[in-house]
Amino acid sequence: MNKVHSVYLHIPFCQKRCSYCDFNTFSGLSHLIPAYIHQLRREISYYGNKFAKDLAVKTIFFGGGTPSLLDATLFNSLMDELSDNFRILDNAEISLEANPGTVTLEYLQNLLEIGFNRISFGIQTSNPVYLELLGRIHDHYQSIQAIQWAKQAGFTNINLDLIYGLPGQTNDEWKKTLEDSLSLSTQHISLYALGIEENTPLYDWVDKGMVENPDPDLAAEMYELADQLLVENGYACYEISNYYKVDENIDYRCQHNLQYWRNQPYLGLGAGAHGYSNDVRYENVNGIMEYINLQKDTNLLSTLKNPVVKELTKIDTFTAMQETMMVGLRLVSEGVSISEFSKRFSVSPLEIFTKEIEFLIKNHLLEIVDDDIIRLTKNARLVGNQVFLQFVN
Ligand code: SF4
Structure with missing residues (x-):
């Protein structure tokens, strides 16, 4: 019998590329969204058939990119496809990542109706100068509004993503972002130390001396400051960079990410997605057109190998033990x-x-x-x- 899985679906579209981002995502290609979703549905049914429509699924996560660029009707069709192909458990966590600059109250109400029960907003910082430097498409007022709308729509499990260690950022500025974020009273907060990644505008700016290279010691101080403030305000750290509001009745930890950190299986669908299932790790092709074309001409019901998978690695028992230690130790209390x-x-x-x-x-x-x-x-x-x-x- 197959183990209970999680499912990750990658939505590689963004309105505009942020200056620091090296994720597999593309701007200016939103005209490809319908064709992409069509093929994503076919990939869902490929795995549905592979597991004889009997795979139990405990979490579903739409990540990106900017999943909140999709019309709610497209999520409806994807959720229908998922329910037709998998045994989604009754209490499954169903999340999506959203950019605060892309949502409305009505849209969030529709998402809740479709079945989403967790939403994660990339607000990153409340400081307008850094929002500009990062190339975000929203200001902090839109972040506040998006969270108020999500609450008004009925979401009771909301995450905020924050970035620290920004070029020139001081401890006081970071503290202000933390205080502004705490005042939004969400159930979960994720912290990311900014990485200066090659092939990004930010990398070039740092390289040319136009922007200060962030100081890793200061970033470490910022992490400690955040840990102290979050704990003082009723959050607990459960993974190095992830905090949840402690509530004796509800577990607000991200169940989807816990599946990764416990080294349990998950399917990754969409361009550039990774998966780990039946002792095999795999990776899909990155390009949107490549993803669409490779599936378009294939009868997915009769093929044994998913045509969009570019790399498959069999994980032997010793490697699985190493990986279990490496990801499990990220869980700071569960270990x-x-x-x-x-x-x-x-x-x-x-x-x-x-x-x-x-x-x-x-x-x-x-x-x-x-x-x-x-x-x-x-x-x-x-x-x-x-x-x-x-x-x-
Ligand atoms: S919105 Fe997110 S995925 Fe899109 S470019 Fe910005 S950081 Fe990258």
Whole structure:
């Protein structure tokens, strides 16, 4: 029997490219949206048939790009296709990413009616100078409005994405963004340290000295400041960069992302999407036209291999154990359970990674709690990547 999966659907369209963004997304191609959605529906039915329409799905996530550029009617058709092809569990989390500059109250009401129960807004900063530098299409008033509309429409699980470590940003400016964000009283907040990625306008500006290169030490201070403020305001950190409002009746952690961090299976659909299912990791082609054309001429019901998959990697048991440690340690309180790991792989992580775990404990980067939970120490959160690398060959 197949394990319960999550499903990610990539919507690679944006109104305008932000200056820092290196995601697989395109502006100026919105005329391709109908053809893209048509093929996305075909890809859904490909996997539906592959799993004999019996795959249980616990979370669905529309990410991008800017999924909120799609008409609600298109989401309706995608949700119908998903329900026809998968066994969507009753309490499934169904999320979408939205740009505050693209929504209206009516649109959000339609999304809720279609079945979305979680929405994530990329507000990034409340400071107009940095919104301009980042090339965002919205101002902070639109962010406030979008969140008010989402609440008014009936969303009770709302996330905000924030970016820190911006060129020239001071601790005080970051604190103001945090305070402005806290006043919006959402159930979840995600923090991202700005990366200066190659092939972006921001990279060129930094390279040419037009914009200051962000200081990593200052970014670390900003992370600590955010952690302190968020915790003081009733949020708890459950993944290095993710905080949820603590509520004894409702778990506001992002269930979709928890599936990744617990190294559990998910299907990735759409251009540039990644998936992990039946011990295979795969990656789809990136280009929108390529994605459309590769499927257009194929009878998906009779093909064994999904034509849009450009790379397939079989994950052997040892690699799966390494990956389970690397992603699981991102969960700062849940960590990696020794008993769960042993049940899954028939061997204890303490036996397989004896040297690595001993070394990290000795250096105060890992701890074992309740004789079962291996997790990062608080100090290790800022050097998480160095800890995860210990589990790579
Ligand atoms: S809206 Fe998001 S996905 Fe689109 S360009 Fe900006 S950062 Fe990238």
